[in-house]
Amino acid sequence: METIPVHDADALLRSAAARIDATDARWLLAHALGRSQTWLFAHARDPVPADAVARFDALVSRREAGEPVAYLTGVRGFFGFDLAVSPATLIPRPDTELLVELALARLPARGARVVDLGTGSGAIALAIARERPDADVLATDASTAALEIARANAATLGLSRVRFAHGDWYAPLGGARMHVIASNPPYIEDGDPHLAQGDLRFEPASALSSGADGLDAIRVLAAGALAHLEPGGWLLVEHGPMQGADVRALFVEAGLVEVDTARDLEARERVTLGRAPGGAEAG
Known part of the structure; x- marks a missing residue:
């Protein structure tokens, strides 16, 4: 039986950085996990659930194709607050x-x-x-x-x-x-x-x-x-x-x-x- 690999956040980010900007990758992983950037830093070695890995990979592919991070996450910061964008x-x-x-x-x-x-x-x-x-x-x-x-x-x-x-x-x-x-x-x-x-x-x-x-x-x-x-x-x-x-x-x-x-x-x-x-x- 094939073993599904266990991914932690750091491993996923290193892999994604070969395809897209590292900062973009961090934003997208936090979004895929439904967590903040601060949480991501504190839990870099935690295993990432398979469904979040799949969401993250899909987001990375879309970003690799050129879609803006703001549209992928639906949010952009401005003047100290967050705005929904589309x-x-x-x-x-x-x-x-x-x-x-x-x-x-x-x-x-x-x-x-x-x-x-x-x-x-x-x-x-x-x-x-x-x-x-x-x-x-x-x-x-x-x-x-x-x-x-x-x-x-x-x-x-x-x-x-x-x-x-x-x-x-x-x-x-x-x-x-x-x-x-x-x-x-x-x-x-x-x-x-x-x-x-x-x-x-x-x-x-x-x-x-x-x-x-x-x-x-x-x-x-x-x-x-x-x-x-x-x-x-x-x-x-x-x-x-x-x-x-x-x-x-x-x-x-x-x-x-x-x-x-x-x-x-x-x-x-x-x-x-x-x-x-x-x-x-x-x-």
Whole structure:
């Protein structure tokens, strides 16, 4: 009779590291076991049940084929909390935390109204709502599937005051005006070869690319900003590292003032912001 080999966590991770990134393997094994990373470190020599070995091997094969770890586990950490994600949403990335920090710094002390346009999993809106529970936070998206994920994340985090609306960019706002409009829109050029590489192959195309130069969505956001900002309110938009000059030009053309671009931790231009004339500057 054939003996089924007994695997411990370390042995499984060593084997998987020959196929995928070692850090990815650790995340996937913890997920297959239904345990935390901390537990995995403490129980590295424990035998792993056969059913968990099978789940882990299937996950490793899918990761080897390119599927993002966040979609395989259904979770991605952002701004100190976990978000459920799915192929209906963009995977939140650390670069977007800069946008959240800049938005928070520009909210008025009282009566703040902020909208996250194209919310996806809800990352920006929910991060702001956690830091400023007094703020009126609206999250919008043109994808009903994405809004379902965002609503579920809000419920899990106990952020019942966050409001959600379906629609494309400014359409759900009607005549409402905001103190801060924040967005991580699609900004990759249509046909960019990176869209066929890595994790991007599995993320929703509508959340990634936007026209021949990647700026179609940002043009809409810039052009409509003054109609939806309070005097002195701010528009903040994430974009690609080579697009800063073009985005600044769009903001200036739209009538925004104090236009500037903030750099991420790797010193790349990442978030452009501009203020509506009038009012008092917040933050």
